[in-house]
Amino acid sequence: MxxxxxxxxxxxxxxxxxxxxxxxxxxxxxxxxxxxxxxxxxxxxxxxxxxxxxxxxxxxxxxxxxxxxxxxxxxxxxxxxxxxxxxxxxxxxxxxxxxxxxxxxxxxxEGKVEYKGEEHIIIVGWNERVKESLMQIRGLIQKPVAVVLIDQTLQQNPLHDQNVHYIKGNPIYDQVLLKANVKKASLVVITSDQSKDEVQADMNAVLTLLTVKGLNPDVHTIVEILTSAQVKNARRAGADEIIQTNMLSSYVMINSMVSYGMSNTVLNMLDQLKGSKLKYLDADESYIGTTFEKLSNQLLQDKILLIGIKRREDTMVNPPLFTLIQADDSLLVIKD
Structure with missing residues (x-):
């Protein structure tokens, strides 16, 4: 038997x-x-x-x-x-x-295969901004960057020939994010869904953020928010960085209305600052108590241009020259 x-x-x-x-x-x-x-x-x-x-x-x-x-x-x-x-x-x-x-x-x-790599970037949503961002990243970073794209509207991978892994599905569900191996990801970027109106798109982005943080609380997240009313909800959900697209666009429009042709200048300036040139530096202990003017001259000797100070949630660009550097300040600089 x-x-x-x-x-x-x-x-x-x-x-x-x-x-x-x-x-x-x-x-x-x-x-x-x-x-x-x-x-x-x-x-x-x-x-x-x-x-x-x-x-x-x-x-x-x-x-x-x-x-x-x-x-x-x-x-x-x-x-x-x-x-x-x-x-x-x-x-x-x-x-x-x-x-x-x-x-x-x-x-x-068709986005049916799970991703098994680690230390990758997950991008939620597909649009022209994502496409342009991926092109910029590949031009700036020498080593290959593993990217996992999550979208529920695409029929197939739009960049299958450029080392982009596609996952088809709605990222508000755990199984979709787990398929993208979110627990081993180094960065998650959540873009606004262009197929929805602004309020629904923001609510969907916040819900996706909650799902991401629920599965991997330590992963760095960048979230695109369109309406100012949802910025607080994104912060409550644990967003590490919030990009207010409409606010950025309005700033450019205002500058162009005040000074004609300023939009091209702003774009050219951002293009030259792309990558790692614009960054925050932690204030060294020796800088504490130093005026903005004195520190600016000191950093210029090392070819570092000091343009502002981040103090808690506020960022001061070109503050008064007598402003004193405090503990826990971050220095906004332009550095090659």
Missing amino acids: KNFKSNTSFLFAFVHWPVITRILCIIFIINISFGVLIHFIEPAEFPRIFDGIWWAVVTTATLGYGDYVPVTVTGRSLAILLIFFGTGFVTTYFVALAASAVATQNAYL
């Missing part, structure tokens, strides 16, 4: 193996069996069992080198059976292998 159960369990497991694995196992069994049989049927022509197995493999692969050939009626009858059974299984194997490769490729393109 135990042997019967053992055999039954093995057959049950075998039936549930992948099709390619099952066919390959059958091919091996057929080749070994026919190779052993031909060795005993014609020991003169096939002096070793390996010679028989070699002949069986060559025959099923339809290569037919002719270095080993059965000469007896029994041997040739066995060869006919091998051709009928073995060649059919080999053909089926290669067809199944090709179909599996195509299916896997389509699964990657």
Whole structure:
């Protein structure tokens, strides 16, 4: 009874193996069996069992080198059976292998395959801003950057040829973010959904942020918010950085209304500051109590341009020259 159960369990497991694995196992069994049989049927022509197995493999692969050939009626009858059974299984194997490769490729393109890497960037949502940002990142960072794109509207990966892994789905659900391996991500960027109105887009962004932080509280998050009313909710949800797109656009428009042509100047300035040139530096202990003017002159000697101070939640750009540097201040500088 135990042997019967053992055999039954093995057959049950075998039936549930992948099709390619099952066919390959059958091919091996057929080749070994026919190779052993031909060795005993014609020991003169096939002096070793390996010679028989070699002949069986060559025959099923339809290569037919002719270095080993059965000469007896029994041997040739066995060869006919091998051709009928073995060649059919080999053909089926290669067809199944090709179909599996195509299916896997389509699964990657259609965003059905989970990402297993680590220290990657997850970008939620696809739009022209995301496309341009990815192009900029690749130009600024020398080493390859692993990017996982999550979107539920795309039919397939828009950047499959640029090392971007696509996950199709709604990021407010745990299983979608887990598919993107959010627990091992280094950065998550949540963009605004252009298919929704501003209020709904912001609510969706905050809900996505809550899901991200619930799965990985330590990951750095950047969230795009369109309405000022949702900024507080984004902060409550744990956003590390909030980009108010509409506010940034309004600032550029105001400057252009006051000074014609200023929008191009602002864009050119931001383009030159892209990457790591504009950054925050922690105030050294030796800087505390120093005036903004004196510290600015001191940093200029190291080719660092001091343009502002971040004090808690407030950022002062070009503050009064007599402003004193305090503990926990961050220095806004331009540095090559």
